[in-house]
Amino acid sequence: MIKRYSVNKIEKIWDENNKLNVWLDVEKKVTFAWMKLNVISKEEYLLIDKNAKINIGRMLEIENETRHDVVAFTRAISETLGNEKKWIHLGLTSTDVVDTAQNKLIQESNEVVLESLINLKNTLKEKALIYKKTLTMGRSHGIYGEPTSLGLKFLLWFDEIDRQIERFSLARKQIEVAKISGSMGNYANLEFEIEEIVAEQMGLGIDNISTQVTQRDRHAFLISVFANIASTLEKIATEIRLFQRSEVKEWHEGFKANQKGSSSMPHKKNPISSENITGLSRYLRSFTNTAFENNVLWHERDISHSSNERIIFSDVFNVLVYTLDRLKNTLDDLVIDENKMLEHINSQFNVFYSQPILNYLLINCDKSREEIYDFIQKCTFETMNNKVDFKQSLINNGIEKYIDNIEVLNKLFNIDYFIRNVEKIYNRTLNK
The missing domain is CATH 1.20.200.10 (Fumarase/aspartase (Central domain))
Incomplete structure (x- = not known):
């Protein structure tokens, strides 16, 4: 990884020296297991555990001849051991x-x-x-x-x-x-x-x-x-x-004090x-x-x-x-x-109340959905084209045909309506 995006903790893990030391740890753990199964004596295992080392330079020299990194690895390890070296890589591929x-x-x-x-x-x-x-x-x-x-x-x-x-x-x-x-x-x-x-x-x-x-x-x-x-x-x-x-x-x-954008x-x-x-x-x-x-x-x-x-x-x-x-x-x-x-909210002249109004009228008047929708859509276009408040557009276009009490509109235009169930969403998400 190029230095710009490298992370120190990750670089240490994947460093070649560390990788080969983990290879060595696997070899040692296998000899420990063979000892547990009474194939290798405890004394031989302890010698391997204490003395087996890996020298990367020597390993690379051997690899130039063998053209096989693991063979070079095991032979480099064996050079640090005595007769117990025969147990390195026993049964393994x-x-x-x-x-x-x-x-x-x-x-x-x-x-x-x-x-x-x-x-x-x-x-x-x-x-x-x-x-x-x-x-x-x-x-x-x-x-x-x-x-x-x-x-x-x-x-x-x-x-x-x-x-x-x-x-x-x-x-x-x-x-x-x-x-x-x-x-x-x-x-x-x-x-x-x-x-x-x-x-x-x-x-x-x-x-x-x-x-x-x-x-x-x-x-x-x-x-x-x-x-x-x-x-x-x-x-x-x-x-x-x-x-x-x-x-x-x-x-x-x-943006930091001395940061430049261009x-x-x-x-x-x-x-x-x-x-x-x-x-x-x-x-x-x-x-x-x-x-x-x-x-x-x-x-x-x-x-x-x-x-x-x-x-x-x-x-x-x-x-x-x-x-x-x-x-x-x-x-x-x-x-x-x-x-x-x-x-940005205020720039919309309350036109975003179109759906609450639509739902209220669908529930509370006997007109068809199509008629109500088209009426409200006409009012929203007028609102944005003429930059007048949506409530006023509804009144100008005859909302009284669809609603008995015009004062109900004031209650429908309540900004908290849009976040009335937020607490429930939080409770469900955080307490799942």
Whole structure:
């Protein structure tokens, strides 16, 4: 991952030294399991556990000859041991080590992802509670609809992130497994219990059935969940971008004292964070194609997946955590102009009461829906064309034909009507 979008915690996990140390840990855990089954003496295991080391430089020298990284790895380890070196890699195939270690690295990276997801979720909840009773113009198709609670926007995203965490939890369960089943996945050269012992020692689940590799549907599911998360991140970022437009200006990203918006136009304040999040979200979704194709391997295995996985896992975790954290920080610094939102509500001359009036007349007079709808629509057009209050347009056009008591109109024109059930939505969403 390029430095600009790398995350220190993720970089440390996928660092080559750390990866090889996890390979070594798998080898040691396997020798521990063989000791538990009385194949290796305790003394030999303790020597392996204490003395087995990996020297990357020496490993690379050997790999230049063997053209096989795991063979080079095991031989480099063996050079640090005495006669007990014969127990290294006993009964194993390369992917017993590589896939189990990789799944462990994924597990550690998933912990970082979860932390960032929870932080974003908490920020969205905080915003939802702050703006629960704040009115904003609701829009559909980009066009003014009716006033609604601004807090519902943040609550909606809070609930969506909560669902993403549920999906992520299931994907974690399926990918965070040990695979110690041998060359064909049939445990022919291993005892069944070896895998169980290694899994327990490493805090992983068990790959119940495999070939020479852990099946890549597990990886594809995880990355597809990440792609789904990315769609939510872009959804939020897009909303911020829409509200920051000059024609709207209800929200805008925080702008630091010495920040510049344009190299040529000093007046510009651009939604750069949201645009950055949008671009990286698109990049995140691009990983799904590779992940799904990796599930199609020849017979028990081939290595067509191996080359790209050396790149994509580090990249996908770096970009996901970076994007999650950047969105959280963007929301923390978000500036919301409540006066501008109120100005936009007032600019509509109360025309958004058209549906409450429609519903009231449908219930309380004997005219057809078509007649009532057409009458109200005519009044709304007059309201916006002549810039007169909607209530006055109704009166001017003869609302008394449809309503017995004209004073009822005053009660219908109540702005709190549009947020009368907001508390129930909050209770259902937060207490589910």
